[in-house]
Amino acid sequence: MATRSGAAGGEPGAPGLRPWAARLLPWAVGLLAGGAALGPALGPGYVLRYDMVFVPDLSLGTVLAGADGFPRAVPSDAVVAALSGLLPGDAVQALLLLAVFAVGGAGAAVLSARALGGRGPARAGVLAASAAAGLAYVWNPFVAERLLLGQWAMLLGYAGLPWVVGAVARSAVVRPAAGFAGLVRALVPAAVGGFSSVVLAGLTAGPVAVLRTRGAGAPADGPTPRPEAEALPEGPGGRWWVRTGLLLLALLTVALPWLLPSLTSGAGTDPGGVEAFAARSDTPFGVAGSLLLLGGVWNSGAVPPGYGEPVTAAVRMLLCLMALAGWAWSLRRARPAFGAGLSVAAAVGLVIALLGTTAPGREAVAGLIGVWPGFGVLRDGQLYVAPLALVQALGLGAAVLWLAGSPADGASAAPVVGARSRGAGGAPGGDGTATGRAGSPASSVVLWRVVVAVFAGLLPVVSLPGLLWGAGGALAPAGYPDAWLEAQRVVAADERPGAVLVLPWSAYRGVDWSGRPVVVLDPATRLFDRRTVWNDDLVVGTPDGGAVVVTGEDARAREFAALLRPDPATGLPESPDAGVLAGAGVRYVAVSAPVDNQFWSGVDGLSVVVEGDDMVLIEVQDQHIKADKAHVPGLEVTGGLVTVGAIIWSMARSGSSLVFQCSGPSSGPGARKEIPK
Template sequence: MRNRLICTAFAAAAVLAVVWPFLFGGQLAWRDMLVLDSPGMTAANFGGGDLFARNAPQDGFLAIIGMIMPATIVVKALMVLTACGAAYGAWWLSNKELFPSLAAIGLAVCNPFVIERLLQGHWSVVIAAWLLPLIAAAALSGQALVVWLLMFLASLTPTGALIALVVALVCLNRHRLITLGLGVFYTLPWAIPGLIATFRGGQEMNAHAAAEAFAPRAEEAVGTFGAILGLGGIWNAEAVPESRHLGFALFGLGVFACVLIGARFVPKRLMILAAAGLGLATLAWLWPTGMAWALEYIPGAGLVRDSQKLLMLALPFYIAALGHLPAKQTVAAAIALGCVILQTPDAANSLSSLRGTNAQIVDEALIKFIAGRDVLFVDRDTLVEVDGRLVIDPYSKVVNKVESGSLSVDGQAVDLPSPRWQAAMTAWEDEDLKALEDLGIGVVVEDEEIIAETSAGSYRTPWILTTAWMLGPIIAGLAFAATVQSGRRSNPMRT
C-alpha cells in the first residue's frame, strides 16, 4: 500500500510536469499542432484535399466534435487522461517495488521521445506513445477488449494506428485475427484516401532529401546512435529541450544501461518490438539510400519517413525493464530513476510554449463569406506566424484551402508543391479565372480579403470514413461479445 501511494503521488507530479500547459485556456497553436475550438467540415480534415491524409482521422474527429463543444477541451482532456494512462501502464508492467516502479512511471510519462514530439506539435503521436504501455500490459494479460479500445484511441494518427496494431499483435496470445481486422478498420480514414491519391497522382516527394532530412539526428555528447538508445534524436533540432543541447542526453545512456539490467525479467516479445524499433531507426540513419528507395517504390512507406517515430516500439520494453529491476538492486533502480529525470530536467519549462493562445486566429466573417467553396490564398504559405508562433496555416483547418504542402528542411526541398496548387497559381498569374473555375476554385484571397470569385460551387465533405471510424468502440465491443458467445458455444459447461 505504501509503495502504491508513493507511486501515485510521483505519477501525479510527473503527469503535471508534462501536461500543465494543457490545463490553461486558449486554442492550441505550436508548429505542427493546431487545434481550434471549431475546426471546419473541410475535405482536408476528412482525408480529402490536395495532400495525402496525414492528419486523418484526428482532424475530422475534431471537426465533428467542434460542432458540439470546443474541440480544444477534448484534446486537452485526452492529453491529461492518456498521460495518466501511461503512468498506470508503467505500474502494470512493473514488479510493484518502489524504485523500479518510480523509474518505469517516470520514463513512461516523461521521456525524450514524448518531450521532443510535443515540442514539434505532434500531440496525437504522443497520445499513442502514452497508450503503448497500457496496450502492451493489457495484451500480455489477455484483456483483448481493453487492447482494442486503446488501439482505437491510438489510431487518431496514422502512426499511432500502425504502431499500436503491431504491439497488440505481438503481445496478444489470442484473437489476433480480430485484432488485425479492427486495426485495418481503424486505418480506413487515411488508407483509402491515400490509395486514391496514389493512383490519381498526388504531391511528389524528393525521396533522397526526405530520407536524410527525417532521419534520427545526433544530440550533444552522445551522437546519433546514443540519441536513439536514449529515445531522442528527433529530426528538428529546434524541437529539443535546451538541456539536451548541453549534454544531458548522456543520462539517456544511463537509462539504457539500467534497461539492460532489467531486460532478462521482461517478456521476449517486448524485446523483439524494441529491437525492431531501434534497429529500423538506426538503419534509416545509417542507410538513407535504402529509406529513399522505400519511399520511392513502396506504397505507404512515407508513413515512416520520420523514422525516429519507430522508437515508439521500444517504449514498452524500456518501461517494463526498468520496472523489473531486481528488488535487491536498489542502487541500480535509484540510479535509473535519477537518469530518467536528468535526461530532460527542463522538460516542464521547455513545454511552456504549448500553452494555448487567446489571439484571433482566423477571420470568421471571411470564413462565412467563403461558404464552403475552395479558396486560393495567394499570399499564405504552409506555415504562418500566429501570435508570434510559427504554426500550420489555420485557414487550412477551417476552409477548403488549395494547399501547396511544400516543405524544405535545411534548404533542401522535401515535399514539392501539389499539382493543383501549382496549376492554380499559374492560372492566377495569367489572370485566367476560367482555369481557376475548372480547377474547382471559387474564391481567391489575399491579405484576408477576397479579390476574385468564380462560379465554382462547394463540394460535399467526405465525412463517411471518419464517422465510421468513430463507431470503432462499438464495433470492438460487438467483436468482443462475439468472442465470448463463441467461447460459450465451444464450452457449454463453462459458467
C-alpha cells in the same frame, strides 16, 4: 507470523493503499507528469507549434473534405471537430494533450505491475516500480521532441502502445471474440492518432503476438515465482497465428478512416524526404547513441532546452543503461509473456531508425517508396524508437524494484498493499514483518535502498529538465487575432460553394501571438469550414546550412502552383488573376501574413472583405466560379462508421473502456470468466 494477505512467507505486509487507490495511482502519475510537463499549455488559449494546429470551431465537414494527399489527419481532426461541438477548442486541445500523459503513464505502469507483481496483492515495491515505469514512459526525449514538433496525435497513439501489448498478451487466454474486443479497445488511441500510430502499434505488438511465451516460472537457481497472469491456461488465442490474425484484423478495423480514401487519393511521396527526415545526433554520443537515448529527431528546433549538454546526456546514458539492465533482470526473473516479442520490436525499431543514417539504408527506403508511396512512413526514422521507449520504461521499473529490495534477491522491502497483520513490539509488528530496532543495520540498509530507488525513479526528470512547464515556456498558449476570427465568420456565413486559397504559398508561418516567435503550420489551412488549397511542400534545413525541399503529397496543390507561379521570395503571385482563380474554383483568398495592399489593388474581380495586420480575406467576385460541389466522400464515411461501430461494440461487450481495461486476465472475486474451461 504470517500476514493475512497470503503473501509469501517472510514478505512484509504494511498498511498501505487500498485496492481502489492502487488502481488510481497509475493514472495519478500520468496526470501529475502531464501537469508538470504541459504547465501553461493547459491554460486558456491555443498552443501553436509546428504541426500542432487547433482552431476555434473546427468544422467536421472541412475535415472530411480533406485534401488530395494521404488523409493522415482525418481521424485526429475528426475527433477534435466532434469534441469542439461540446467544448471550446482550446479546452479540447488541453484535454487531448493531457490524455497523452495520462493514458501513456497509466498504461506503462499497469503493464509493469502485471509483469512484476503477477495477479497477487499489490506490493508497495511493485507499485513504486510501476509508478517509475509510468513516469519514464511519458518523460523522455522521444515524447519531448515529438511534443515540440507538435505531433500530439502520434503521441496519443504512442500512449496506447502499453495497452495494445497487454491486450495481445491477454488475447492468448480468452476466447477470440473477447480478444478481438480487447484489441480494438486498446487501439482507440492509435485510431485517433492515425497513420503513424497504427504503424507503430503494429510494429510493437506484432512480434508480441508471434513470440508470446507462457510464464514458465523462475530459473532453477532463483526463487519460486509468484502466480503470474501469463501462467494461466491458454485458450484458443494461445496459437500464435490466431493472435496474429486477431491483431491484424483489429489494426485494419481502426485504420479504415484513412486507409480507404488513401487507396484512391493518387498521392505521391517524395523519396528525397528520406535524407531530410533521417535521424540526427542531438547528444555527444552520435546518431546511434542519440537514438539509444530516445532522442535523435531530425528537427533541431524540436530539441528541448538543455538536452544534449554533456552533464544531462551523461545522466540520460546512465538512466538508459540502468533501464536496459533492469529489463534483462525482469526477463530472467518475471519472464513476462510479452518480453521476447517486445524485445524484438525494440531491436527492429532501432534498426529502422538507423536506416536513414546510412547511404545503403536511404537507398533501400527510397526504393520501397518507389514501389508504393505508403512506405513514406519509413522516412521519419526516429519515430521507430517508440518500442524501445516502452522497453526502457519497463526496465527502469524493474530496476527500481530491485534497488528497493525485491523478494527475488532476498530483500524484504516490498510490503503488500492493503495487508493487515497482528503483533506489536519485537514480534511481527503492525506492518507484518519481524522488525528490528530503529537505527539497526538492517533498517539502515533498507532506508538506503529506498532512497536510491526513489532517486532512480526520478532520473527521467533529472535528465530532462527541459520538458518542465511547457518546455520552458515553448508551449505557451495564445489567442487568435480578431481579424482571423472575423475572416472565419465571413466565410462561414457564405453559403455559396468555392474553396479558400491560402497564401503566401508556403506551408509554415512564423507567428508571435504568444509573445515569442514560433513556427507553425499555417492555421488558415484549418480555420475555414470548406476546402482549403495550400502548399504542402516542406523545406527542411540540412546540417551544412543548406535546405532540402520535400515535395508535398497533394496533387491539387501542385496544379495550383503551376497556375499561380508564386514569387519564391514572397510566396505571392506577381499578378493575381480573378479569372484564373474563379476557373480553379476559388471563392476566397486568405493572405495570412503582412502584405502590401498593392497585391490586390487595381485587380478587377477581387475585393477585400477583411483586413488586419496579418490576415487579409479577399473575395473573388466572379459569378461563374466552377466550384466543386460540397460533398462528404463515401469512403471516409464508410471507414469511419465501421471503426466507430467496432469501438462501441468492443466497449459494450465488456461494459468497460480503456480506462478500466486490465493488461492481463481478470482474476479474483467477481472477475469475468473469460478463461476457457
